[in-house]
Amino acid sequence: MRKKIVAGNWKMNMNLQDGVALAKEINETLKADKPNCGVIICTPFIHLASVAQVLDQNVVALGAENCADKEKGAYTGEVSAEMVKSTGAQYVILGHSERRQYYHETAEILKDKVQLALKNGLKVIFCCGETLEEREANKQNEVVKAELDGSVFNLSAEEWKNIVLAYEPIWAIGTGKTATADQAEEMLAYIRSIVADKYGKEAADDTTILYGGSCKPGNAPELFAKPDIDGGLIGGASLKAADFKGIIDAWK
Ligand code: 13P
Structure with missing residues (x-):
């Protein structure tokens, strides 16, 4: 049985104090009323070490929103996968459309990030999704397949076990415009079918695939x-x- 997951992606919204307070509140709420699924909160780098102190990670796991595409060295301002892992985080979001769009992260860069994250013992929440223009041209399947082909379908079957996928149509992110449940299901079923083509039906049935967007x-x-x-x-x-x-x- 594949794992059900609800993961938060805080993005650039909260200072350290507000982030720690929110993490505490979520932790207490879920300890009092146990969730029926895995719960993850993914925070900016500056929150990780402090939030790790206030979470019971058996109830709420911690993740980062990004990591560097280089292992270590003179990369001013970057944060490596090993540094993320050392805070106590277990997950990292990679391939988010905001990183692809605004920070020009290519499939090649993301492939390197995924490798480094896995090598350092992080699980990866890998995002994919099309723009409105691409959907209107009925190219969504092609786009999503290319994103997966370019950055994660090179992984071994063993490595694949540490991948969670997230389909986030760009036109539904922060817009209040959700994909309909049927549109989301259609795409997730397609994604599962191409995972099956690559890793077999059993692995595809075990892969957790999330929907994101409003x-x-x-x-x-x-x-x-x-x-x-x-x-x-x-x-x-x-x-x-x-x-x-x-x-x-x-x-x-
Ligand atoms: P919203 O839920 O704000 O639309 O954002 C979705 C998202 O980008 C999560 O990674």
Whole structure:
């Protein structure tokens, strides 16, 4: 049985104090009312070490939102996978569309990041998804396949066990415009089929695939009811403990 997951992606929204307070609140809330799925919070680098101190990672696991494409050395301002791991984090988000769009992260760069993350014992939440223009041209399958081909389909079957996929259509991120549950299911089923082509049916059945993009307590139950949707990668609604909990409760 593959794992159901709800993961938060805080992005560039909170200072250290507010982030630690939110992590504490989420941790306490979920310890009092145990989730029916895996829960991860992915934070900016500056929060990691402090948030690790306040989380019971058996209940809420910790992840980063990025890591460097180089192992170590003179790369001013960068944070390596090994540095991320040393904070106590277990996951890292790679391939987010905001990193691809605004920071020009190519498939090649992401391939290097994925390798370094896995080598350092991090699990990877690898994101893919098309723009509105690409969807209107009916190119979404092609785009998503190219993103996976370019950065993760080179992995061995053993390495693949540490990959979680997240489909985030760019037109649904932070726009309030969610993909319909049917649109999301159609894409996740397609992604699972190409994972099966590459790694076999059993591995595909074991791969956790998340939906991300304007996921909220109100639409999570309908999305999560679909057979191929194994949970969500949550931006805006992960910044309030009550909203995040509301999404997690969609698994109850
Ligand atoms: P929103 O939930 O704010 O649309 O963001 C989704 C996202 O990008 C998560 O990685």
